[in-house]
Amino acid sequence: MRIGEAARASGVSARSLRFYEDEGLIVPGRHENGYRDYCRSTLDRVLVIRSLLESGLSVRLIKSFADGAPEFAEEVRRYRDRLAARIAALNEQQAALDAFLREVRP
Structure with missing residues (x-):
């Protein structure tokens, strides 16, 4: 087509x-x-x-998959782990903001 x-x-x-x-x-x-x-x-x-x-995922990383690079799955795992760490940090920040808002509520 x-x-x-x-x-x-x-x-x-x-x-x-x-x-x-x-x-x-x-x-x-x-x-x-x-x-x-x-x-x-x-x-x-x-x-x-x-x-x-x-x-x-970046185009660079996807291109390595397209090229058949055997380390693609390991790169994806590392990316996922970095993402999980960022999510955990954001959850902690959200919890801190929630605690602050509970304290300042009239």
Whole structure:
């Protein structure tokens, strides 16, 4: 399918599809006239990429996955651990603010 159809089917913009291609995350086929041709497996890959980006992973890290780097899972674990630490710190800050607000309530 062409880029407009692929954008509608995957839920990402044509611009995002071009960006993913420029970054080497996907490699759509090409018609003789040069138009991109997106197959089902490429669209499935786009959905995975989108999910990883929405999870906060960087394009650099996702590209290592696309390149088949074996340490990808370990990088994701480290990212998750950093995220968990940030969440814990934010929860502590929220608890401190809640305690403060309880004290200043008239």
